[in-house]
Amino acid sequence: MLSRSLTAAAAALSLTTAAAAQIANAPCFEQNFGANLGAGDDTIAPNNALGFTFPGPAGPVTAIDISSNGFIWLGSDSNSRCCAGNANQFITDPASIAAMWEDLYPPGGGGVFFNTFPSTGGAPARAVITWSADPEYASSIGTVTMQVQLLSTGEIVIAHDATCVLDWHTALIGVTQGIGATANPITFSSIVGAPINTGTNPTAYQEFTGNYDLAGRSYEFIPNGQGGYLIFERAACRFAAFTRYGTGCPARRSMTFYEAFASGAFDLSNTNILCVPNGQGGYVGIPGPGTFFNGFANNIGAGDDTVTTVALPFSFSHPGGSTSSLDVCSNGRVWLVPNSSGASYSPTVFDFLNDPTCIAPLWADWYPPGAPAGGGVFADPDPSNNSFCITWSNVPMYPGVGLNTMQLALFSDGTFEFRYQSVVNNASTGGDAIVGYTTGNGATDPGGIDISAALPFDSGSSATPLTLDAAAGSLPRIGTTFTMNTGAIPSGTPLGFMLLSLFQTSTDLTPFGMPGCTGWVDFLTPGAHAVLAFPTPGVTAPFGVHIPNSQSLVGASVFAQSATLSGGFTPLGVIASNGGAIAVGR
Numbered sequence: 001m002l003s004r005s006l007t008a009a010a011a012a013l014s015l016t017t018a019a020a021a022q023i024a025n026a027p028c029f030e031q032n033f034g035a036n037l038g039a040g041d042d043t044i045a046p047n048n049a050l051g052f053t054f055p056g057p058a059g060p061v062t063a064i065d066i067s068s069n070g071f072i073w074l075g076s077d078s079n080s081r082c083c084a085g086n087a088n089q090f091i092t093d094p095a096s097i098a099a100m101w102e103d104l105y106p107p108g109g110g111g112v113f114f115n116t117f118p119s120t121g122g123a124p125a126r127a128v129i130t131w132s133a134d135p136e137y138a139s140s141i142g143t144v145t146m147q148v149q150l151l152s153t154g155e156i157v158i159a160h161d162a163t164c165v166l167d168w169h170t171a172l173i174g175v176t177q178g179i180g181a182t183a184n185p186i187t188f189s190s191i192v193g194a195p196i197n198t199g200t201n202p203t204a205y206q207e208f209t210g211n212y213d214l215a216g217r218s219y220e221f222i223p224n225g226q227g228g229y230l231i232f233e234r235a236a237c238r239f240a241a242f243t244r245y246g247t248g249c250p251a252r253r254s255m256t257f258y259e260a261f262a263s264g265a266f267d268l269s270n271t272n273i274l275c276v277p278n279g280q281g282g283y284v285g286i287p288g289p290g291t292f293f294n295g296f297a298n299n300i301g302a303g304d305d306t307v308t309t310v311a312l313p314f315s316f317s318h319p320g321g322s323t324s325s326l327d328v329c330s331n332g333r334v335w336l337v338p339n340s341s342g343a344s345y346s347p348t349v350f351d352f353l354n355d356p357t358c359i360a361p362l363w364a365d366w367y368p369p370g371a372p373a374g375g376g377v378f379a380d381p382d383p384s385n386n387s388f389c390i391t392w393s394n395v396p397m398y399p400g401v402g403l404n405t406m407q408l409a410l411f412s413d414g415t416f417e418f419r420y421q422s423v424v425n426n427a428s429t430g431g432d433a434i435v436g437y438t439t440g441n442g443a444t445d446p447g448g449i450d451i452s453a454a455l456p457f458d459s460g461s462s463a464t465p466l467t468l469d470a471a472a473g474s475l476p477r478i479g480t481t482f483t484m485n486t487g488a489i490p491s492g493t494p495l496g497f498m499l500l501s502l503f504q505t506s507t508d509l510t511p512f513g514m515p516g517c518t519g520w521v522d523f524l525t526p527g528a529h530a531v532l533a534f535p536t537p538g539v540t541a542p543f544g545v546h547i548p549n550s551q552s553l554v555g556a557s558v559f560a561q562s563a564t565l566s567g568g569f570t571p572l573g574v575i576a577s578n579g580g581a582i583a584v585g586r
Contacts, residue, residue, distance in 0.1 A: 026149050028218060028237030028586065029159050030128045034115020039068040039106040041137070042082040051116040052125040055154040055223070057202035058095035058177035064150075066114060066129055068106050070171075071098040072148060083137065085172025087207045091181040098205065099129070099146045099158050102136060102171035108341070109134035109143050125152040138305075138344045139167035140356060154223040162216035162239035162475070162585065166208055168344065168351050173214065174205025175221055175229070189213050191233045198228035210350055216241040216583055235555035240475040240585030242484070246506070247444055248465035248577040249517035250569040255282045255319040256443045257459040258360070258436030259451045260349055266362070266423055266433060267452055273418040275437065281319050282459035283437065285451065288417045292407060296378035296391040302330035302368040304398065305343040310379040312388055314412040320357035320439035326410075328390055330377060332362040332433070334408055345398065347434045349445065357440045361408040361418055364433035366392060370400035387411050397424075464488045468562045468577035471542060476582045479549030486534075486541045486562040486577060493536045496564040498543050501529040504559045504579065513572030520579025521559045536564055547584060556584040 037045040045066040053060045056074040065073040067080045074095040081089070083103035090098065106112050110132030119125040127150045133143040142165035149157040156175060173188065181203040186196055188206050198204050204221075216239035221229040261267075272288025300308045310326045318336060327335035331345050336357045344351060345365040352360070368376050375394035382389050387409045394403040405421040418435065435451065437459070449457060471483035486496055499521050507519035523529050534543050543562070547553060560580040567573040 025123045026126055026151060026155075026157055028234065029147055029161070030115070030126075030130070030149065032115055032128075033113035033130045033132065034128065036111045036113055037066060039066075039112035041068065041105055041107060042080040042103075043068045044073075044078050044080050045112065045114070046076065046078070048114050048127075049116075050125075050127045050150065051118060052127075052152040054127070054150050054152065056095055056177075057175055058179070064127070064129075066112060067101075068112055068134075069101060069104050070131055070144070070146070071096050071101040072129055084170040085207060086170065087172060087183065087185065087205060090172055090174070090205060091176050091178060091183055091203060093178050095176060095178040097148055097150075097156060097158070097175050098172050099131060099148045100144060100160065100164070100166075100171050100173050102166065102169040103138075104131065104134045104144060105137040106131070106134045110145075119152065124155075126150065133163075135341075136165075136167045136169060138341050140339055140341055141165055141167050141354060156221040156229075157218065157234070158221075159218035159234075159237065160214050160216065162241040162583075164212075164215040166210070166212035167354070168210075168346070168348065171208045171212065172205055173208070174203070176203040176205065186231070188217070188219055188231075188233070191219070191231060195222075195230040195232045197224060197230055199224075200227045202228050204229065204231060215239075215243075216585060236551060238555045238583060238585045240477040240482075241581075241583040242470040242474075242476060242482075243581040243583070244469060244578050245504070245581060246518055246520045246579045248467055248488075249514065249575050250465060255459060256353065256436065256438040256446055257283065257285070257457065258349070258352060258434055258438065258448055260347070260448045261433040261435070263432060268418070268420050268435065269423045271420055271452065273451060273455070275416050275418070277414045278458055285455055285457045285459070287455055288419065292419050292421065293380070293382045293384075293387070293389045293391070293409065295382065296380045296389060296393065298378055298380050299376045300328060300379050302328070302377035304330065304367055304369055305345055306330045307335070307340050307343050308377075308379075309338070309340070310390075312410070313381055314386075314388070316410050316412070317414045318357070318437070320441075326379075326390070328377065328379060329363075330368050331366050332364050332392065332406075333358045333360045334390055347432050349434070349448070352434050352436070352438055353440065353443045353445055355438075355440050357438065359408060359416060359437050360434050361390070361392070361406050362420075362423060362433050362435050365398040366395050366404070367398040367400060368392075368395050370396040370398075372403070375403070382409065385411070387417075466562065466564060466566075466575050466577040468560065468580050470580075476545070476547055476584045478547050478551070478553050478584065478586060481544045481546045482582070483542050483544045484560060484562075484580065486536075486543065486564070487539065489536050489539050489541060489564055490566040490569070490575075493564045493566045496534045496536045496541055496543075496562055498532045498534060499523055499529060499561045499563065500532070501559045501561075503528055504581065509576065514570045514574060514576065517570065517576045519561070519576070521561045553584045554586055558582045558584070
């Protein structure tokens with residue numbers, strides 16, 4: 001492994017960092033969580049005594065109610081506020097503090113905890129509320145670990161672990177006195193050095209709709225003597241994190257294909273689309289033969305927003321892997337990996353690309369319990385052609401609009417077919433819908449196609465882009481060696497280069513002889529970047545960065561991108577990886 005000192009790299013980058021002091025007399029993240037409150041889905045743990053009087057934004061309180069959905073009431077309230085953060089509701093409801101108010105599901109994670117600490121040795125009394133490794137409801141892409149500390153001085157600390165993710169719910173983070181508070185949206189990540197001063201208004205918050213960027217960060221609200229707060233980032237408390245962004249090259253047409261339909265715009269009724277493996281990791285879509293299997297008999301008993309596991313009589317191979325079972329979602333998606341929580345009724349392209357691998361005959365808000373007698377969702381083998389069919393027969397949209405029939409047929413050679421009879425995505429229920437296949441897990445967005453107009457279409461090729469990621473278990477912590485792996489290196493590549501920069505960019509590299517490639521770090525500004533060579537002995541090459549054990553480095557940000565001398569892909573003979581944001585932490 002090639003090792004480099006971050007001190008040397010920082011000098012090459014003219015990197016200077018002045019981590020803000022830890023202001024509150026409280027730990028960065030309290031490790032003694034205390035009692036597990038046994039939180040369920042959408043529950044409140046009432047009347048948790050603080051052991052001191054907390055001078056909150058709406059007045060003093062001695063006990064709090066704690067919601068499973070990532071916030072606390074500064075007083076007593078039985079509303080768990082399912083199922084998403086909302087700024088208007090936040091300021092009109094009673095006083096509350098939102099660590100990250102969204103639809104959390106503690107029964108599927110570590111739980112919600114409460115602890116108190118008396119004043120000692122000059123440190124004020126504290127109460128600590130922790131949501132530990134709790135998943136977002138109906139998401140499988142990660143969990144949330146976060147903490148609120150309330151100090152008897154009136155200070156508030158909100159900290160998010162580096163592992164925190166936000167999938168498809170709207171979330172809100174902040175503090176309010178509520179009951180008609182004056183709106184005060186802020187951007188937490190813009191707080192660098194100097195604090196935000198809220199003046200006489202003790203309300204401040206940020207709403208997130210897929211733009212969450214506070215993983216690994218900690219913020220403190222300090223009473224400013226005017227009724228409001230000074231809001232600092234506790235930069236000295238920042239958690240170490242590595243975050244991928246962008247995509248590498250050579251460019252790969254996505255193995256994903258889809259059409260997103262707006263309300264009432266579905267135009268595939270009474271058509272069939274046969275999707276045949278193209279031998280390059282994708283599919284060719286052509287008109288199907290027009291056969292609808294009518295021998296369906298095995299009603300899987302799908303309810304509203306449910307997932308049912310069904311065994312296949314053969315192994316079905318696809319670009320994302322292979323499977324011998326399906327998790328059938330009542331809402332028109334068939335998961336090709338186990339995903340019992342994937343029953344979302346709200347189709348979005350973002351979720352389609354980032355959720356696990358699936359085929360979507362038509363992802364929409366279907367309501368099988370509203371089907372007439374003989375209707376529902378069925379899973380049956382078709383012995384006439386050795387296929388296996390999932391059929392939605394006379395299924396209405398929620399809450400019971402229309403009758404719709406469609407079918408997905410899977411074949412043992414990896415082919416599948418969409419078959420539609422009468423299908424309408426009705427405007428009265430929202431009506432958005434998605435048809436397609438995706439490898440998921442952050443698949444490249446190829447852009448939607450008009451399936452009916454594009455036939456025949458070809459969805460993908462086998463070129464694999466260069467990748468950059470943190471090695472398993474490695475994080476950029478002070479006093480350690482942080483390892484990044486460059487992957488998917490083409491055979492015959494003699495050398496690689498790691499680019500470290502102070503700035504993140506998005507530069508089209510076509511003028512440099514690298515069409516289809518993007519520069520994700522600033523490699524042009526003198527003094528703002530460093531280039532370090534590394535050997536490429538195989539498909540994956542590690543690159544180690546030694547980070548000195550210096551508290552002054554906590555909170556520093558560096559951006560990385562690797563490139564390799566790989567002929568045959570670009571005129572320059574160089575390809576590049578995705579970018580990586582390195583947040584140095586403890």
